[in-house]
Amino acid sequence: MSVASSRVRGVNRTDRLYALVEDLRASAPRLRTARELAGRYEVSVRTIERDIAALQQAGVPIYADVGRRGGYTLDKAMTLPPLNFTPTEAVAVAAALGRLESTPFAEASRSALAKIVGAMPERDAAAARELADRVRLLRRVDEEPARISPLLEQAIVARRVVRIRYEDRDGAATEREVEPIAAMAGSHCWYLVAWCRLREDTRFFRVDRIQHVALTGLPAPHRPGDDSRYCHPGYVMLRPAL
Known part of the structure; x- marks a missing residue:
């Protein structure tokens, strides 16, 4: 390091x-x-x-x-x-x-x-x-760095609605508008937590399955909710301490 x-x-x-x-x-x-x-x-x-x-x-x-x-x-x-x-x-x-x-x-x-x-x-x-020089960090050999679109990063920071093309686990792609809420680290990947206007509910989108991002310029309204319902048993959700 x-x-x-x-x-x-x-x-x-x-x-x-x-x-x-x-x-x-x-x-x-x-x-x-x-x-x-x-x-x-x-x-x-x-x-x-x-x-x-x-x-x-x-x-x-x-x-x-x-x-x-x-x-x-x-x-x-x-x-x-x-x-x-x-x-x-x-x-x-x-x-x-x-x-x-x-x-x-x-x-x-x-x-x-x-x-x-x-x-x-x-x-x-x-x-x-x-x-x-005397400290070492281990990482899995097959672990690829996550990639996040700069536009998606802008949308999260500025709370702007984005239009994405998302591919699910079966390879089926959908176009949808989402309102970014947060970025969340899972065990093996990162997720975009967002309100999906197509499903009219909060959804977790794997960052590596987001194929395309386009900013709409529309502000994302604040939507209070409990995202802990998506958390797996044995895990707790933490926020960075700043």
Whole structure:
């Protein structure tokens, strides 16, 4: 397990632009040089300079400090304050987030961890990386990471009605409009808990069986209900503690 990786390989330009912002946010107010960023993303210095220029034109508050020791940084208002995590606490967070690699939140967990480590004092961050190298997480060899459509993620966050094509266990597909309520982790997969307008009831849809997602733009009304009736005996439903 690694708390932070040193290189990012094989990403497309859109992903690289997003990652550049997160890198600069995590390291601010420390400057990052174009050469340093080019080495991390395995592209040319000129490519990094073009990427930074594109982000600045898009309104991202990236500032350049010219000179021999110059580089790029992000507005401090866009960064986390220094975090006083101990190395053990940081590794505990990394281990917990590492369990999300096989969930729809894998990318978000990696981004969150990079921000946390980037806001730690360098000595503590280095100690956390050293400790993380001596921790192992086991995962089933045949366990595939869950995939969730970005549109579905938007719908859950913004509570918007979505139109989905869903394939049941027998392979039969149906088109239906659903009102997202929550995302739920089962024993072997993730589910979308939603009010199904076709069935006029709450339904659990396996994320890996949702074949297509389209946002309707319609707000999903609040529908109070007890979803614990779908819970298997011997299990309890828990919510993340934030």
